[in-house]
Amino acid sequence: MREITYQDAIREALRLAMQRDERVFLLGEDIGLYGGAFGVTLGLLEEFGPERVRDTPISELTITGTAVGAALIGMRPVLEYMFMDFSSLGMEQLVNQAAKIHFMLGDQLSVPMVVRAPAGSGTGAAAQHSQSLEAWFAHIPGLKVVMPSTPYDAKGLLLASIEDPNPVFFVEHKLLYRLKGEVPEEYYTIPLGHADVKREGRDVTIIATSLMVHRALNAAARLAEEGIEAEVVDPRTLKPLDDETLIASATKTGKVVIVYEAYKTGGIGAEIAARLVESEAFDYLDAPIIRLGGLDAPIPYNRTLEHHAVPQEETILDAVRRVVKGKV
Amino acid sequence: MTDLVKTRTVESAGALSREAKIEMLRKMWLIRAFEEKAEELYALGKVHGTMHLSIGQEASAVGAVAALRPDDYMLSTHRGHGHCLAKGAEPRRMMAEFLGKVTGYCRGRGGSMHIADVNSGNLGANGVVAGGVPIAVGVGLGIQMQRSDRVVLCFFGDGAVHEGAFHEALNLASLWRLPVIFLCENNQYAMSLATTRALAVPQIAQHAASYAMPGSQVDGNDVLVVYEATSQALQRARGGEGPSLIEAVTYRWRGHSKSDRQLYRSREEIEAWKAKDPIQRFTQRLETEGTLQKGEASRLEAAARKAIEEAVLFAEESPEPTLEEILQGVYA
Numbered sequence: 028m029r030e031i032t033y034q035d036a037i038r039e040a041l042r043l044a045m046q047r048d049e050r051v052f053l054l055g056e057d058i059g060l061y062g063g064a065f066g067v068t069l070g071l072l073e074e075f076g077p078e079r080v081r082d083t084p085i086s087e088l089t090i091t092g093t094a095v096g097a098a099l100i101g102m103r104p105v106l107e108y109m110f111m112d113f114s115s116l117g118m119e120q121l122v123n124q125a126a127k128i129h130f131m132l133g134d135q136l137s138v139p140m141v142v143r144a145p146a147g148s149g150t151g152a153a154a155q156h157s158q159s160l161e162a163w164f165a166h167i168p169g170l171k172v173v174m175p176s177t178p179y180d181a182k183g184l185l186l187a188s189i190e191d192p193n194p195v196f197f198v199e200h201k202l203l204y205r206l207k208g209e210v211p212e213e214y215y216t217i218p219l220g221h222a223d224v225k226r227e228g229r230d231v232t233i234i235a236t237s238l239m240v241h242r243a244l245n246a247a248a249r250l251a252e253e254g255i256e257a258e259v260v261d262p263r264t265l266k267p268l269d270d271e272t273l274i275a276s277a278t279k280t281g282k283v284v285i286v287y288e289a290y291k292t293g294g295i296g297a298e299i300a301a302r303l304v305e306s307e308a309f310d311y312l313d314a315p316i317i318r319l320g321g322l323d324a325p326i327p328y329n330r331t332l333e334h335h336a337v338p339q340e341e342t343i344l345d346a347v348r349r350v351v352k353g354k355v
Numbered sequence: 356m357t358d359l360v361k362t363r364t365v366e367s368a369g370a371l372s373r374e375a376k377i378e379m380l381r382k383m384w385l386i387r388a389f390e391e392k393a394e395e396l397y398a399l400g401k402v403h404g405t406m407h408l409s410i411g412q413e414a415s416a417v418g419a420v421a422a423l424r425p426d427d428y429m430l431s432t433h434r435g436h437g438h439c440l441a442k443g444a445e446p447r448r449m450m451a452e453f454l455g456k457v458t459g460y461c462r463g464r465g466g467s468m469h470i471a472d473v474n475s476g477n478l479g480a481n482g483v484v485a486g487g488v489p490i491a492v493g494v495g496l497g498i499q500m501q502r503s504d505r506v507v508l509c510f511f512g513d514g515a516v517h518e519g520a521f522h523e524a525l526n527l528a529s530l531w532r533l534p535v536i537f538l539c540e541n542n543q544y545a546m547s548l549a550t551t552r553a554l555a556v557p558q559i560a561q562h563a564a565s566y567a568m569p570g571s572q573v574d575g576n577d578v579l580v581v582y583e584a585t586s587q588a589l590q591r592a593r594g595g596e597g598p599s600l601i602e603a604v605t606y607r608w609r610g611h612s613k614s615d616r617q618l619y620r621s622r623e624e625i626e627a628w629k630a631k632d633p634i635q636r637f638t639q640r641l642e643t644e645g646t647l648q649k650g651e652a653s654r655l656e657a658a659a660r661k662a663i664e665e666a667v668l669f670a671e672e673s674p675e676p677t678l679e680e681i682l683q684g685v686y687a
Contacts (some may be wrong), residue, residue, distance in 0.1 A: 052500065078500065084530070089489040089523035096493020096507075099478055100428070102500060104493070119520070123483050124490065130684045132471040132479050133461035137687035168685045192687035 028211065034067050034204040036178035037143070040185035041068065041105065043214045045075055048103060051189060052079040054090055055107030055143075064109045065145055065204055091117035091142070095125050095194075098140040103189060108144035110156045111198065114163075117142075125194040126169030139192045141185070147200040147238055147288055148337055154325035157333075159237070159289035164196045165266040165298070171219055172265040174198040176240035178208035180263055183217030190216060200238045222269035224276065228256035231351050232276040234299055235286040236262060239338060243286055246343040255351050265295050270302055277308040282350045284317045288337045291320025315355055317346050367586045368579040373646050379421050379578055380641065380652065383413040383634050384659035386437040389446055392663045393436070393453055393467070397613060402453050406467040407434040411576075411608035414633035415540045416441045418581025419508060419603070422589055428476045428494050428507040430487035433468045434540075434607070435480035438510050443475035446666035456673035463676045464684065478507075484545070485511060485518035488537070492524050495533030495598070506534045506592040508585070514545030516562065517553050525566040525600065532597035536588040539602045540575060546611040547619040563600040575603030576633040579640075606631070 031039070044051045053068060053075075059082040062069030072080040083090045087108065094104035108114050114121065125138045148157035165172045173188055173195055175181040181199070188195040225240055226247050235243035240261045247257040260276050262268055277283050283303060285296040296318040303309070303316060319338040327333050349355050371379075390408045397406060409416065416437030420429065423442075431438040439449060444460065452459025453467055460470050471479035478494065481487040491509035498505045515521050516539065528535045539559050543550055550557040563570025569591070573584045581603050588599035606628035610617050617625075641647035 084523070084527060086523035086527060088520050089492060089527050092489020092520070092524065093493035093496055093527065096478075096490035096495070097497040097500070098493070099490070100494055100497040100501070102493075102497045119483060119486065120489060124481075124486055128479065129687045131461060131465045131469045133459070133464055134684045134687075135460070135471050135473045136478065139687075171686075 028209040030207045031210050033178045033181050033206045036182040036210045037067050040182045044189045050103040053105050054081040054083050056109050058107050087113050087116035091120035094140045098138045099136050105141045111144040111146040112155050112158045122167050126167045137192045138194045141188045141195045143197045145199045145201045148326045149202045153328040157326035161198050162295050171195040174237050176237050176261050178210045183215050187216035202238050219264045220267040222262045222272035225261050226259040228258035230256045231282040232258045232280045233284050234260045239286040242340045245340050274306045274308045277303050278311045281311045281313040284346050286319045286338050288321050290323050292323050294320045314350050368583045379417050381655050382417045382441050384656045386413045386440050388659040388663045404466045405612045407612050408609040409434045409437045412605045414578040415575040415581050415603040415605050418578040419538050419585040422582050422585035427505050430478050430491050430509045431480035432510050433482050439470045442477045444472040447669035450666040450670040451673045454670045457676040458673040485515035485520040488520050488524040491535050492528045495535040498534050504593050508536045510538050513541040513550050516559050528598040529566045529568045534592035535598040537600045541602050541604050542607045560602040568598050570600040572602040575605030576631050578637050
């Protein structure tokens with residue numbers, strides 16, 4: 028199969044959705060001629076024109092509300108935040124409006140919108156352009172949260188998100204944009220709420236999200252040389268979370284390491300760990316569940332400090348070895 | 356430049372039929388009767404949450420909505436009972452919502468602050484100050500992209516002008532020439548804070564100049580003046596010329612909500628505004644011009660109060676939602 032990058036896969040999903048459904052349109056800052064801060068929407072303005080690929084002023088609160096309002100009357104807006112950090116400026120519309128409208132107004136209206144945003148550190152952009160804030164949104168009933176790690180997943184999950192009748196926060200990772208992988212050319216969807224076992228193994232389960240999936244897979248390859256077979260599970264959708272797959276893997280291996288880039292405290296790893304110990308997997312656990320999250324500090328600018336602020340392959344290797352050897 | 360209209364000669368309102376004017380008065384009485392009854396039910400402990408009454412502000416709700424077509428959209432506020440009734444919501448389903456019943460517009464999940472009625476184009480009241488203002492931009496954009504000639508009327512209060520959302524939204528709606536009418540009901544207090552203590556430019560209509568749209572300040576207690584201003588804005592919006600800002604100056608007779616001890620304004624001020632009762636003013640006008648015969652107004656009031664009694668009966672006899680409802684409807 029042909030290989031394309033993660034960002035090409037996202038662009039292809041947007042293009043296919045817009046070709047298929049004239050209600051779908053894009054809005055965001057510098058997404059037109061500029062192609063978005065990371066080039067994800069490059070070329071779409073030429074293909075679909077300025078009405079459906081709309082450059083907006085730097086008004087995150089109002090462009091979020093604009094997506095909500097358009098969705099209310101039957102459009103299918105896909106909004107891009109230039110950085111996930113700036114979701115804080117749109118929070119009122121996401122949390123108090125988009126997430127609540129269907130429930131609060133007695134099922135009379137729904138809000139089929141997608142918000143895309145690049146998250147993550149590693150680019151030297153420091154504290155206000157590097158955060159992974161997905162747990163904020165997973166906390167809110169009424170929102171769905173999707174966080175793909177591969178080009179294949181990115182395309183299929185984005186198309187499913189656009190089809191979904193609810194507001195979906197689609198979290199991309201800046202360091203994944205250039206990653207290549209096999210992606211079918213046709214339209215396909217991956218249902219939300221289904222985890223994917225990225226590597227099978229019997230000794231330990233590594234549950235990882237987004238960029239961390241790749242660090243976990245790299246770690247797993249090295250662990251295999253030491254005779255440790257790690258299973259790597261990617262939830263792919265944080266809300267709804269696929270408890271069944273996560274519990275089944277934890278039950279099988281009895282040892283769990285959870286890896287996520289966001290600040291460790293209150294991150295999605297805390298939720299996953301809690302769900303596992305509340306489940307039947309508890310009886311099968313041979314060791315404490317380890318959470319590897321980002322340090323509880325703003326992302327620093329300095330290259331070395333930034334590197335050490337979030338989990339790396341070595342961090343995962345160390346944690347898995349300790350868990351497998353019963354040293355925790 | 357901003358066009359400060361003040362109270363002036365009514366033009367298109369002059370073309371209103373007798374029936375249309377009487378319907379406006381009927382709606383105003385329906386709102387007044389509804390809210391007085393809601394307040395009574397609250398005092399009896401039958402309403403679980405708080406409520407924000409618009410008694411004294413009926414003219415801005417009815418005058419603005421009367422200018423719309425039935426298929427035009429509307430967004431309302433936390434003080435939105437009047438808007439919803441004016442747009443066509445059924446009093447019985449609103450009252451059922453107040454009592455938390457499953458027959459209410461929101462199945463008992465929303466209460467007084469969240470009445471929506473999709474069938475009448477009412478896309479929802481909003482519990483967040485300025486919450487609906489950016490949403491109106493999106494509704495306007497949707498209308499424009501769907502090549503429809505509908506318009507969205509967005510109500511908000513003077514408090515919304517404190518919010519950044521107001522300024523961002525007016526900018527974007529004007530930039531994209533969207534069919535939005537921004538209708539500010541300036542009742543002069545955002546909870547306890549007077550407009551003069553909150554806004555460097557307390558003449559709200561003047562803010563329109565910053566966003567290159569017409570702004571008019573009108574007597575919000577004169578239903579025909581509000582109708583006229585809204586009609587002009589509608590004509591502009593339907594003609595693809597973009598949004599307008601209308602500031603309807605009015606006054607709420609009651610406190611902000613049920614917790615208000617009214618320490619921030621005087622009894623004299625409240626009484627002075629009660630003397631400008633929009634219902635009495637409109638009644639006198641209609642009687643003077645001969646549209647209404649003596650006694651007709653009191654029959655309209657009586658009919659409104661009877662309709663509200665029936666609404667209460669419906670609400671009280673309606674079932675409570677089941678516990679399963681808590682997790683239903685979170686997702687579409």
